[in-house]
């Protein structure tokens with residue numbers, strides 16, 4: 001039986017080695033590599049000749065050569081790999097180690113949770129995977145594929161038109177952003193949006209402001225695009241805009257104005273106006289990461305900076321990672337049309353385009369009103385969980401932890417009392433099965449800062465109470 005064996009090489013008509021020898025070396029090489037094993041039947045000479053586009057006599061000459069060298073034998077009307085060959089040491093495999101070239105050291109990426117973590121997770125601001133509407137998503141996927149099998153073709157680097165339209169109209173309805181679909185591009189999460197924007201905007205050595213404390217994964221992305229990062233302080237009203245002028249020139253500022261990461265404070269109205277004005281005057285791109293707009297629990301959400309941008313300085317980025325599921329890898333970036341087109345061209349070079357099938361399915365999901373329904377449900381559930389965490393902290397840890405009051409976000413930012421070492425506490429908590437993040441993980445210089453970040457979205461109220469109890473014990 002011939003397994004699905006195909007000839008391994010392209011023949012070179014212009015080579016000095018005659019064609020029949022190239023064919024013979026190709027076959028004996030595959031025996032040595034283990035792609036062909038003792039006793040395997042070779043395709044017939046006519047088939048092989050047709051496959052290789054050579055005269056049959058050339059193949060017959062190659063087979064004679066191989067038989068003379070003992071690689072093959074004729075059996076009945078079939079030519080087989082000789083059975084008395086010494087068995088290869090094993091099938092050829094890629095070398096496990098021993099790189100044959102130089103590798104630039106990959107960046108060290110600090111993971112939030114230890115790999116395979118199974119305890120109570122108060123660390124992330126991620127949604128509860130148990131609440132993701134998998135049945136509805138599955139149905140939307142099936143419907144999209146049945147109705148539009150062309151989703152399996154190549155597509156546009158800007159994303160599925162239906163999803164672009166659905167998200168653009170949602171941004172208008174919910175976030176007060178008048179965004180035509182041609183000014184919005186789908187990305188693989190907001191991190192890719194940051195990456196593409198950085199690659200389009202920055203020249204090596206450009207100074208780029210980032211919030212401090214802030215979101216370290218994005219710092220790495222910005223640096224990889226050549227940026228020199230400038231930490232910008234954050235206080236109870238978000239990014240401190242007052243002294244920005246002294247730090248110019250800045251090519252861009254990456255910020256999370258709605259729920260500042262990790263403090264969750266909202267950028268005040270006066271600062272917003274000042275920032276937009278400063279950006280307009282000095283031509284600074286504002287990379288606005290609005291990653292969890294929907295999860296605002298007290299008062300009305302504040303509209304994005306982008307909704308007040310008349311000068312085209314804001315690059316507005318968002319994600320379905322919090323509202324739906326991070327593994328979908330669906331986000332977007334919106335801005336002036338010329339920027340979106342440049343981002344598309346940038347994406348095409350490394351990624352061609354996103355997963356059209358999933359984009360088509362999520363477009364269905366949004367068009368049917370399911371995303372909005374899910375968001376409403378999750379806001380209610382997360383509000384309960386937030387309340388449960390606030391109550392539990394108030395009951396068990398009123399002295400050691402003081403929560404910074406803010407209106408939204410999927411985590412709390414809590415100041416630790418003098419004498420409490422947040423990093424040591426987090427380590428002991430982890431040993432007791434609870435994951436929390438010490439503030440130093442988000443400090444630009446990795447300094448010890450007296451804060452803990454406590455995410456509540458992934459745990460039910462009962463689990464939250466248990467986690468806080470263990471946190472108290474670990475103190």
Ligand SMILES: Cc1ncc(COP(=O)(O)O)c(C=O)c1O
Pocket residue numbers: 125188189190191192215256261289291318319320321326330331
């Ligand atoms: C500040 C911030 N931006 C963006 C994201 C989401 O990133 P992505 O859309 O790439 O999943 C997160 C998720 O944790 C985040 O905390």
